[in-house]
Amino acid sequence: MQSTAVSDEPVPVPGTDSLQAEAPESGKWQALYEQYSRYVYYLALRMVGDSALAEDITHDVFLKAYHSLDRFRGHSSLRTWLYRITINHCHNIQRAWQRRNIISTGDAQTWDSVAANTDSPLRVLEIKELGQRIQKTLNALPDEYKLLLLLVADENLSYQEVASLTDQTPDAVRGKLHRARRAFALEFQKHG
Amino acid sequence: MDPDTPKHRFQHRQAEEQTSEQDHAAQQRTDRTFDSVEDMLRFDLAQTEPPPSIAERLQGSLQAEPQKRPWWRRLFKR
Numbered sequence: 001m002q003s004t005a006v007s008d009e010p011v012p013v014p015g016t017d018s019l020q021a022e023a024p025e026s027g028k029w030q031a032l033y034e035q036y037s038r039y040v041y042y043l044a045l046r047m048v049g050d051s052a053l054a055e056d057i058t059h060d061v062f063l064k065a066y067h068s069l070d071r072f073r074g075h076s077s078l079r080t081w082l083y084r085i086t087i088n089h090c091h092n093i094q095r096a097w098q099r100r101n102i103i104s105t106g107d108a109q110t111w112d113s114v115a116a117n118t119d120s121p122l123r124v125l126e127i128k129e130l131g132q133r134i135q136k137t138l139n140a141l142p143d144e145y146k147l148l149l150l151l152v153a154d155e156n157l158s159y160q161e162v163a164s165l166t167d168q169t170p171d172a173v174r175g176k177l178h179r180a181r182r183a184f185a186l187e188f189q190k191h192g
Numbered sequence: 193m194d195p196d197t198p199k200h201r202f203q204h205r206q207a208e209e210q211t212s213e214q215d216h217a218a219q220q221r222t223d224r225t226f227d228s229v230e231d232m233l234r235f236d237l238a239q240t241e242p243p244p245s246i247a248e249r250l251q252g253s254l255q256a257e258p259q260k261r262p263w264w265r266r267l268f269k270r
Contacts, residue, residue: 029254033247041242046233051243058246063253122226134236153233184229 033062036079039154040086046150047090047143049135057093061085079154080161087147087165094143122188137187145180152177 040061045054064085072081138146144166151162152173159170166173226232 033250037242037246038237038240041246042237042240045240046236055243055246055249058242059250059253062250066254066257122229122232123223127224130232131236131239134232149229149233153230153237155234181229188229 029066032065032078036082037062039079040082043083043086043150044090046135046138047087047146048093049139053093057086057089060089064089076161076164079156080165083151083157083165122185133188133191136191137184140187140190141180141183144176145183148173148177148180149184 037058041054041058044057044061045051048054048057061082065082072078076084138149141149147166148162151157151165152159157165159173163170163173168176224235226235
């Protein structure tokens with residue numbers, strides 16, 4: 001067989017190669033879960049806006065990761081790979097839900113024409129209710145903006161990785177992010 | 193004890209004022225300003241713990257799975 005530029009062979013990734021042979025109850029799996037579960041759960045929670053559903057998604061993402069870790073080629077980081085599984089899972093659930101319910105969160109063009117000052121700091125009086133207010137705000141945004149903001153909020157992800165996860169160029173991410181921040185700021189003030 | 197004595201009324205007013213000050217202080221403590229949307233979401237992320245029930249459920253699901261063999265063992269399986 002001739003070698004090609006892109007190999008199908010799994011590329012061992014430091015920290016994950018030995019995981020393939022690990023028993024599920026091993027400390028390595030536990031460490032993997034502890035390191036990434038907060039990020040996976042948070043992304044799922046804010047994407048679908050339902051804690052019970054976010055629990056199911058987090059469970060399914062790690063179960064899927066366990067099943068398909070030997071197909072993880074190391075072209076991306078483990079974090080990015082888990083995010084991709086989470087995003088796909090959330091999209092599948094959202095599509096199934098949207099087929100049953102007609103919803104509208106407005107499209108990106110709606111927000112483009114709206115002026116909002118995103119330079120001013122966002123002031124919050126009640127931290128207790130911050131989560132609910134953030135959720136209401138995100139729910140009102142187009143899914144694309146919501147996802148971009150949630151991914152960029154993870155400081156461990158580069159713009160390149162965010163671009164890869166959202167199937168666009170880093171420049172497109174920067175442009176849309178500017179509009180997403182503006183839309184968030186405007187909507188956030190409404191829910192104050 | 194007579195609840196309407198001047199001493200009691202004074203103590204009651206003092207207690208009310210103290211509670212009001214405490215409420216105000218608590219509210220002050222929850223005031224927070226975020227420089228950006230990302231900062232706010234990072235704070236929200238840090239406050240959000242995945243429920244322990246997920247780990248328990250996952251452990252149950254994984255233990256019910258047949259143990260995985262390394263890919264090279266599956267590849268050279270007879």
